[in-house]
Amino acid sequence: MLGFVSLPVTAFEQNATLIWCKNTQEAAWVDPGGSAETLWNEVANRGLDLRQILLTHGHLDHVGAARELADRADIPIVGPAEADRFWLEQLPMQARMFGTAEVAAFLPDRWLREGDRVRVGEQILDVYECPGHTPGHVVFHHAPSQLALVGDVLFAGSIGRTDFPMGNHSDLLRSIVTKLWPLGAETRFIPGHGPMSTFGEERRHNPFVSDRAIAAQRG
DSSP states (O other), rough: EEEEEEEETTTTTTTEEEEEEETTTTEEEEEOOOOOHHHHHHHHHHEEEEEEOOOOOOOHHHHTTTHHHHHHHHOEOOOOOOOGOOOOOHHHHHHHTOOOOOOOOOSBOOOOOOOOOOEEEEEEEEEEEEOSSSSSSSSEGGGTTEEEETOOOOEEEEEOOOOSHHHHHHHHHHIIIIIIIIGGOOOOOEEESOOOOOHHHHHOOOOOSSSSHHHHHHH
C-alpha cells in the first residue's frame, strides 16, 4: 500500500507530501515547495529510497525545492503538464514577486498528460489534467488507497485561486466536477494547503463546488 506524510513548508504553509510504497520503501516527494534540507532529512529518517519528484503545477511554493532535491539524489522531476511551462520558466520572476530567495528556472524530465500513470515502487498513481488554477495542473490518484493529491485545485471548504496569469475559473470548476467527483465520495484528498478532506464532504458543504452550489450556477 501507499504511505504518506505531509509537511507544511514555505511562508504559504504549502503541503509538501512524501509518498512511498510500503512494500519496497521507494518514495517520491510531491510538490516540495521549500525547506530542502528538512525534506531530505525526512526521507533519511524514515529509511526511504527517494526515486523521483512529482509536481502538480508550476507555482513557486510547490516547486521551490524540487531542483535541489532532484540534483542531490540524482533523480527525475516528473510533471506537471506542459501547459505550465510558462510558470516554470518564470520561477525567477515568481521569486522576486513574492520576495523569496532566488529560484532558477527548470523544466521537468517528463511532462505529464491525462491518462498517464506514475509508478512509486509497486504502487501506481493515475494522472488527471485539471486546469483552472494553472493551465497545466495535474492531480495524482491512488485508487487502492482512495487517496488523491490535488495541489491547488480543491481545498477543505474552498477552491484554488484563478486570478493569477492563465488562471480560469470556469475551467477550475469543470475540472473539479468532471475529474475529481467521479473518483468517489469516499476518496480522501491532500490539498496544497490546509487539512485533508474527502470529495464527499466537499460535495455536501463546499460553498463553491457543492452539488447545491453547482446546480445554482447552472440556473
